[in-house]
Amino acid sequence: MYELEKEKYLGNTKNIFNTTQGIAVVETEYQNKVYEGWHSHNNAHITLFLKGGTTEKRKNFSETVGAGSLLFYHSNELHLNQNTLFPSKNINIEIEENLLRELQINEAIIEKSVKNTALTKFLILKIFKETLNADTFSSDNITMLFSQLSQTHHHLERFEKSPYWVKSLNELLNDCWNENPNLKDLAKVLQLNPITISKHFPKYFGCTLGEYMRRIKINRSISLIQSNQTNLTEISLECGFADQSHFIRTFKNQTGFLPKQFQKL
Numbered sequence: 001m002y003e004l005e006k007e008k009y010l011g012n013t014k015n016i017f018n019t020t021q022g023i024a025v026v027e028t029e030y031q032n033k034v035y036e037g038w039h040s041h042n043n044a045h046i047t048l049f050l051k052g053g054t055t056e057k058r059k060n061f062s063e064t065v066g067a068g069s070l071l072f073y074h075s076n077e078l079h080l081n082q083n084t085l086f087p088s089k090n091i092n093i094e095i096e097e098n099l100l101r102e103l104q105i106n107e108a109i110i111e112k113s114v115k116n117t118a119l120t121k122f123l124i125l126k127i128f129k130e131t132l133n134a135d136t137f138s139s140d141n142i143t144m145l146f147s148q149l150s151q152t153h154h155h156l157e158r159f160e161k162s163p164y165w166v167k168s169l170n171e172l173l174n175d176c177w178n179e180n181p182n183l184k185d186l187a188k189v190l191q192l193n194p195i196t197i198s199k200h201f202p203k204y205f206g207c208t209l210g211e212y213m214r215r216i217k218i219n220r221s222i223s224l225i226q227s228n229q230t231n232l233t234e235i236s237l238e239c240g241f242a243d244q245s246h247f248i249r250t251f252k253n254q255t256g257f258l259p260k261q262f263q264k265l
Helices: 097-103 107-114 117-132 138-151 153-160 164-175 183-190 194-205 209-227 232-238 244-255 259-263
Strands: 002-004 012-018 023-030 039-041 044-051 053-057 062-066 070-073 080-082 088-095
Touching: 012 117, 023 117, 023 138, 044 107, 044 117, 070 107, 070 117, 088 097, 088 117, 097 138, 107 117, 107 138, 107 153, 117 138, 117 209, 117 244, 138 153, 153 164, 153 194, 164 183, 164 194, 164 209, 183 194, 194 209, 209 232, 209 244, 209 259, 232 244, 232 259, 244 259
Parallel strands: 002 039
Antiparallel strands: 012 023, 023 088, 044 070, 044 088, 053 062, 053 080
């Protein structure tokens, strides 16, 4: 059992970008067997698995995660990794306590925000993209992107207290993720007035219906792209896009990357 210093992870560190405001972006690769004992990290951090995966064990639970998965770690939280796949690659967003104080948020808020999986994933990818093309604006841009993440918990709190139909609508949208439902069809299934959905959707989902569906589709496409078993044309059709160019534009808008760039990460 041991504690890792800031910006240190069990794998091989490929790149580190440290902002002046208290965020470190650390790209880590796992090519060989690593330490599988209990350990912790000085700072809280979010991990996005780009490739591979592992079985993650905490004090009270264990879960197996793969490409496209997100995990949040509290500062000094004990955990261990087992059965890591090789090769694996992660992006780690490490947050210092002083930044949390300045933003007037805490680790519990970040943990809750991470549950907004698709949006969190896209913001992390945009943060990572900033580090690959770093200039004088990158530190501030990364802080602004992280601030967006820290605000998503407000919509999650509203969603948790929402009327019954909101959760039913969410399940319906995720079930038909590769389709393009409209308000009239959704209202008919849920036995609601379309105006009811239109009026309250942004309050509980934090965006429009079209934006939410685009997030679902691009989130699904991420694991398909990383599987390398399907070409981009097939992925765009499978995800319900009219053509590949629309898919490419939407993917770049959501993640900051072109699909081919993301495939090479």
